[in-house]
Amino acid sequence: MTAAIQTRELTRVFDELVAVDRVDLVASTGTIFGLLGSNGAGKSTLIKMLTTLLPPTSGGAQVAGYDVVRQAQLVRARTGYVPQLVSADGQLTGRENLRMSARLYGVPRRERAQRIADALAFMELGDAADRLVRGYSGGMIRRLEIAQALLHGPEVLFLDEPTVGLDPVARQTVWTRLRELRARGDTTILLTTHDMEEAELLCDRIAILHSGRIQTEGTLAELRARFAATRLEDIFIRAASTEIDNRGDFRAVARERRTAHRLG
Amino acid sequence: MPSPANAAPLTAWADRTRSPAAFAEQVLAIAAVEVRKLARDPTEMFTRSVQPALWLLVFGQVFTRTRAIPTGSLSYSAFMAPGILAQSVLFMAIFYGIAVIWERDLGTLHKLLVSPARRTALVAGKALSAGVRGLVQATIVYVIAAALGSGPRFDPIALLGVAVMVVLASALFSTFSLCIACLVKTRERFMGIGQVLTMPLFFASNAIYPLAMMPHWLQVVARGNPLTYVVDALRAFMVNGGALGLPLDFAVVVTVLVALVAIAARMFPTLVR
Numbered sequence: 001m002t003a004a005i006q007t008r009e010l011t012r013v014f015d016e017l018v019a020v021d022r023v024d025l026v027a028s029t030g031t032i033f034g035l036l037g038s039n040g041a042g043k044s045t046l047i048k049m050l051t052t053l054l055p056p057t058s059g060g061a062q063v064a065g066y067d068v069v070r071q072a073q074l075v076r077a078r079t080g081y082v083p084q085l086v087s088a089d090g091q092l093t094g095r096e097n098l099r100m101s102a103r104l105y106g107v108p109r110r111e112r113a114q115r116i117a118d119a120l121a122f123m124e125l126g127d128a129a130d131r132l133v134r135g136y137s138g139g140m141i142r143r144l145e146i147a148q149a150l151l152h153g154p155e156v157l158f159l160d161e162p163t164v165g166l167d168p169v170a171r172q173t174v175w176t177r178l179r180e181l182r183a184r185g186d187t188t189i190l191l192t193t194h195d196m197e198e199a200e201l202l203c204d205r206i207a208i209l210h211s212g213r214i215q216t217e218g219t220l221a222e223l224r225a226r227f228a229a230t231r232l233e234d235i236f237i238r239a240a241s242t243e244i245d246n247r248g249d250f251r252a253v254a255r256e257r258r259t260a261h262r263l264g
Numbered sequence: 265m266p267s268p269a270n271a272a273p274l275t276a277w278a279d280r281t282r283s284p285a286a287f288a289e290q291v292l293a294i295a296a297v298e299v300r301k302l303a304r305d306p307t308e309m310f311t312r313s314v315q316p317a318l319w320l321l322v323f324g325q326v327f328t329r330t331r332a333i334p335t336g337s338l339s340y341s342a343f344m345a346p347g348i349l350a351q352s353v354l355f356m357a358i359f360y361g362i363a364v365i366w367e368r369d370l371g372t373l374h375k376l377l378v379s380p381a382r383r384t385a386l387v388a389g390k391a392l393s394a395g396v397r398g399l400v401q402a403t404i405v406y407v408i409a410a411a412l413g414s415g416p417r418f419d420p421i422a423l424l425g426v427a428v429m430v431v432l433a434s435a436l437f438s439t440f441s442l443c444i445a446c447l448v449k450t451r452e453r454f455m456g457i458g459q460v461l462t463m464p465l466f467f468a469s470n471a472i473y474p475l476a477m478m479p480h481w482l483q484v485v486a487r488g489n490p491l492t493y494v495v496d497a498l499r500a501f502m503v504n505g506g507a508l509g510l511p512l513d514f515a516v517v518v519t520v521l522v523a524l525v526a527i528a529a530r531m532f533p534t535l536v537r
Contacts, residue, residue: 077380080378081378085369087370089372096300104376104379
């Protein structure tokens, strides 16, 4: 299997803080890779580097076969990103949001309408397509954002806490869609989450990030064997609490609560 | 089950996002969104025209009567109408950066910046959006000025000239605002700076008094202020009162705009870091 995402010694330093510290990870094509960690562990910073939004301080990464710094444009063309923040525009309809993405990603005019219709149908938003997004439920907004990120057929999809703030039913719907996407085998998904159930259900491989470092990484079975524990939650607590994490990130917490508030 | 990824790989399209046609498509995609929003909720445009209306009505009427400002053959209300039109565009555009910071806080900006669209196209798209707003705003002020007897021209060349300059000026000041937003990064700090910038830009220009009556040092400052050239062109088109010449006016405004777009395109990605 080829690697859709590969990082080597990927590092990002903000002033004094080493947010991401020499991270090496590999995600194989067609799999779902889960990145777990507490607030301020470095998950969002890592995703920002992989999506070309943030240049690394040192080290590097390849996404879809291209370097995130030197070939950023090629990486952007081959990836989709759903930020943790609510990125859909509430003052537009679902279809208008998708149309803007299609134009920015260069989807040819003659294929636009069909692709938008397909994406809406896949995410079960056909009926709501022409309603303003500010009237959508949290689950619908997330599904629309995923539809937007899939419109151009990306090789790699990045999801930053895709189900934060969603009710259990909405969460299930998002999971079903993501599993279906994996079943097709051509899209690699990297997601970050706090949700152990989500990681257990969806992810082929899991990495636990703490203070910017990868503490442990493997399939769920490998992690269970390594930590002699069944529940991912126990594994997480043991992997992530080698020291008490007092690197609290006020902005990250505020952002997450805001997102949860807007979706919930 | 229909699927969004069932066709041939699409990435080849996305690699073509650097052609001039794709550039235009990206600029228009950003601007089209703005037009939709404006059409859906135009109330802001009307509340924004209250201030210029007051300037024309109160300030303009009083100074026309006192004849304190020498404006040659033009009445003072005719002289100041282009200045107030430019002011309304400036005040709208200079706070554009706040909207962009707001989009960053919401998350919509991240979506634009992970796309393969060129950064210059994103910035130019935002600038054109401001141009559309400026145009709507200018139309309202133009009608008010006409109704108050400031006598702006209504022939096609005048209207076209005013429209083009209004779009360029909105684009220029909104892009300037975007650069400031990239520097200060928060809405609170931006509000403070926005207030500090607007008044000097407005008063150190030929908007409400001619260059000739300024002290020398202020003339020098006003000559370096792009708003002066915007006002001069608008005055030429609206009331035949330009003093600097249209070629110079357009050359300055276009040059500054192009430079600002290039600078903003470099700064824009730092907003989401």
